[in-house]
Amino acid sequence: MSHSPLAKLAGPSALGAGLLIVAAQLVMLPFDPKDHVATTTDRVFQVGGVVYLAGFVLLLLTLVGLGDRLARAAGTFGTVAVVVALAGTMLLGGDLWFETFAVPWLADQAPASLDTDPTTLLALGAFASYISFAAGWLLVGLAGWRARTFPVPISVGIAIGGVIGFQAMLAPWCVPLALAVGALGVWLLRAAPAAAPTLAAEAPPSGGQHVAG
Secondary structure (H helix, E strand, C coil): CCCCHHHHCHHHHHHHHHHHHHHHHHHHCCCCCCCHHHHHCCHHHHHHHHHHHHHHHHHHHHHHHHHHHHHHHHHHHHHHHHHHHHHHHHHHHHHHHHHHHHHHHHHHHCHHHHHCCCCHHHHHHHHHHHHHHHHHHHHHHHHHHHCCCCCHHHHHHHHHHHHHHHHCCCCCCCHHHHHHHHHHHHHHHHHHHHHHHHHHHHCCCCCCCCCCC
């Protein structure tokens, strides 16, 4: 188990990500995703988008904190899982930033642009974000289960939540992953105090050796 400062962020950031994402998705759930103008210009929906984006930032911090742990326990598979999840979360986070800050401006200044079919390049970029996000978190769950790094129910929940998260830009499809990540945060925070006595017992004496005269 890694106890670097970044690794210690994994528990709080995972719990925070779970709470923020669930809250944001519940706020965004009543809105019609097909009515781009009315939905994206609504202040409540915009607040939900900002909260959702903050949750994604914490998701990234969670992956950074878990990276060494998964790489050590699951080897190459764990490393690949973290890298794919980092890329997917970053890409989908960029999509979420655009939806949160740029789309409301487009809805106000050029609403017709939101009703046109996306270009091939834009569609491919969106699909790459969705599939890499889903695949990354699926792999993280499988790596945690394979190496028994996390409790099996949490690992399975992350894997399933990752697959469902293919549609994470729409509420409530990211809630399952958020609940699993939040549960992981609780588990990590509860496991940390138990690991502290072991570290203290293994730590070398702080003073020099006493030599009898």
